[in-house]
Amino acid sequence: MAQITNIIRLSFRDYSHEWRMSGCFILALSSVLAPMMILFGLKFGIVTTMIHQLVENPANREIRPIGSGRYDDAWIDQYRNRGDVEFIIPKTRALAATIQLKSTSANRIVSTELLATAAGDPLLTGLTSVPKDYSQVVLSQSAAKKLKVSTGDEIDASLARQFQGRRERVHLPLEVIDIADEVVTSRNVAFVNLELLIASEQFKDGRAVPKLGWEGNSDKLEERFYPSFRLYARSIYDVENLVNDLEKAGARIKANVGEIKTVQSIDENLSVIFWIIACVGALGFSFSLGASLWANVDRKRKELSVLRLIGFKSGRIVMFPVLQSCYTAVLGWLLAVLVYLAFEYLINFFLAPQLNLDRALCFLLAEHFLWALGMTIVIAIFAAILGGMRAARIEPSDGLREI
Amino acid sequence: MTVIYSLRNVVKERLIDGVGFRLLVPKIEIRAQENIAVVGHSGCGKSTLLDMLALILRPDQCAEWSVHPVDGDNHDIAKLWQRDQQSKLSQIRKQHIGYVLQSGGLLPYLTVRENIDLPRKLLNLPEDDSINSISKVLGIERQLDKLPGLLSAGERQRASFARALSHRPTILIADEPTAALDPITAQKIMAVVMEVIKGLKITLITASHDWAHVYKMELRTLRQEAEAVEDGKVYQSRFSD
Numbered sequence: 001m002a003q004i005t006n007i008i009r010l011s012f013r014d015y016s017h018e019w020r021m022s023g024c025f026i027l028a029l030s031s032v033l034a035p036m037m038i039l040f041g042l043k044f045g046i047v048t049t050m051i052h053q054l055v056e057n058p059a060n061r062e063i064r065p066i067g068s069g070r071y072d073d074a075w076i077d078q079y080r081n082r083g084d085v086e087f088i089i090p091k092t093r094a095l096a097a098t099i100q101l102k103s104t105s106a107n108r109i110v111s112t113e114l115l116a117t118a119a120g121d122p123l124l125t126g127l128t129s130v131p132k133d134y135s136q137v138v139l140s141q142s143a144a145k146k147l148k149v150s151t152g153d154e155i156d157a158s159l160a161r162q163f164q165g166r167r168e169r170v171h172l173p174l175e176v177i178d179i180a181d182e183v184v185t186s187r188n189v190a191f192v193n194l195e196l197l198i199a200s201e202q203f204k205d206g207r208a209v210p211k212l213g214w215e216g217n218s219d220k221l222e223e224r225f226y227p228s229f230r231l232y233a234r235s236i237y238d239v240e241n242l243v244n245d246l247e248k249a250g251a252r253i254k255a256n257v258g259e260i261k262t263v264q265s266i267d268e269n270l271s272v273i274f275w276i277i278a279c280v281g282a283l284g285f286s287f288s289l290g291a292s293l294w295a296n297v298d299r300k301r302k303e304l305s306v307l308r309l310i311g312f313k314s315g316r317i318v319m320f321p322v323l324q325s326c327y328t329a330v331l332g333w334l335l336a337v338l339v340y341l342a343f344e345y346l347i348n349f350f351l352a353p354q355l356n357l358d359r360a361l362c363f364l365l366a367e368h369f370l371w372a373l374g375m376t377i378v379i380a381i382f383a384a385i386l387g388g389m390r391a392a393r394i395e396p397s398d399g400l401r402e403i
Numbered sequence: 404m405t406v407i408y409s410l411r412n413v414v415k416e417r418l419i420d421g422v423g424f425r426l427l428v429p430k431i432e433i434r435a436q437e438n439i440a441v442v443g444h445s446g447c448g449k450s451t452l453l454d455m456l457a458l459i460l461r462p463d464q465c466a467e468w469s470v471h472p473v474d475g476d477n478h479d480i481a482k483l484w485q486r487d488q489q490s491k492l493s494q495i496r497k498q499h500i501g502y503v504l505q506s507g508g509l510l511p512y513l514t515v516r517e518n519i520d521l522p523r524k525l526l527n528l529p530e531d532d533s534i535n536s537i538s539k540v541l542g543i544e545r546q547l548d549k550l551p552g553l554l555s556a557g558e559r560q561r562a563s564f565a566r567a568l569s570h571r572p573t574i575l576i577a578d579e580p581t582a583a584l585d586p587i588t589a590q591k592i593m594a595v596v597m598e599v600i601k602g603l604k605i606t607l608i609t610a611s612h613d614w615a616h617v618y619k620m621e622l623r624t625l626r627q628e629a630e631a632v633e634d635g636k637v638y639q640s641r642f643s644d
Contacts, residue, residue, distance in 0.1 A: 003525065006521070006524055006525060010510070010512075010513070013512045013513060013517075014510075014512045016512075017511065017512030018512070302508075303510055303511070306504075306508045306510060307510075308459065308493070309457070309459055309496070309502050309508070310497060310521055310522055310525060311493050311494070311496050311497020311498075311522065311525050311526075312493070312525070313489065313490055313493050314489060395459075395460070396454075396459040396460075397450075397451075397454035397459050397460040400454070400459075400504055400508065
């Protein structure tokens, strides 16, 4: 133990004594590492921004059925329980999912599309509440503007049908509990509880809805099938897999796979470019550091021989260049981080606004810095083993005569 | 007196500039507190013999080689080399041997005090006043906090002696320690060193090419004979009692 603590102390003293030489090693390392960090920061920043833009818009994660299908509750539940599905909710027939809305503040009737919603709906992210029963609604911006209503207002919803040769209309008071963000949709949409959507379809099909007091045929459906659904993958990376599974299950669907693939392809290509540069840089640095340490051991053979003469074991002498290499790795990394941070600031301050990006163009996470440190130390140790082996082979009697 | 070193038929061969060199030790016995001089001209193998005695150079052949640095502590060096027990050899070296090189051999990145303290630190010896006292005796007490590069040649040699003696070894090996100094300084340093080793009961083995110097210090000399053997292809140097 005394030998280990002493060799750490001695290697550091020698390292700091030869500060010019050590400084050159540190500069050499940081001049390889800093550009790699900037490159990776740019790659990470650009790709993350693109991915973020894709993720921010739920439409990119939406998988839309084409045409009409037959999906029962069990089918919906099966997908709801999948880890790669963030949200799924059934849709009824488009014609049955239309409702007329009227408010006291606007003298017009707005024909609005009914969409079922529930907690966790990506379209309504950020809203404090979702419609929980027949009496609540979240309106799209467009519908709210046309109706001139805001949160807390009450509106009148009405449905019409032809039943047994006569035209019937039912009315239902709805409370506007929130208004969806403008980016969600430009259409007139009323987000309602699934029960209300189903009730609307039942009414239009001529059936009774006892809970709402709407009369009609009282025959009960054996099994309910939905013609469509709204499905959102958990991430853009889950879309392709879900599309494949749904297609295998016979569903005809559409998704933004192309755009997602483009971003993934950019990510992969940039990663390949980055890793090629990183590998060439790391290889060059390893050889450069290895050769320097080899030469350094040769230069220090006299002093290393003295250490052997005093009583240090050859195994401990190996640690001498390895430790010095670690000092270079840590200090070189530190300098590279400082250089990187300076460039990150400059890039984000001057370049990002020109590209109209609201996010940073170049940035790294804390774990990236730690990864860089770990990799640098591993490479440095690997390179130093060469010098260390040479140090261990020094015959003290040969080195001593040179003193 | 106890026999500290006992060597018989030890051989070390080397190829120097294409010419064979063979160091032969038919028999050497060195007793405790003896002061020995290995005398001979340059290239006769003095340093090679000292390196072997310091256990840093492996002999090529060895019939017998034992070291008894202190009573009851007997080491079969021949066997240790044979088994390549470097750890054990380095343990004996750091504990019992102090080595002074011709040009000091101080580590340039440590202060004189740290250089002197290094063998003690390796042995985990407790901190005491021994560094100050040995430095005072050797006249370098005011240089302790300087780096070796700032010392004169004489001061560096004194510091080198202080380092070799700081852990109170049984054996002090000095390879032409005053060769690079002027005669007056050399004489002064050796006089002080002789006093110190006498006081500490240390065995001195030193190499020198200066017979006058050896006679003046009243050292026992090892006989050295040289001859060309194997049709002049090998230069053979013999050291014996």
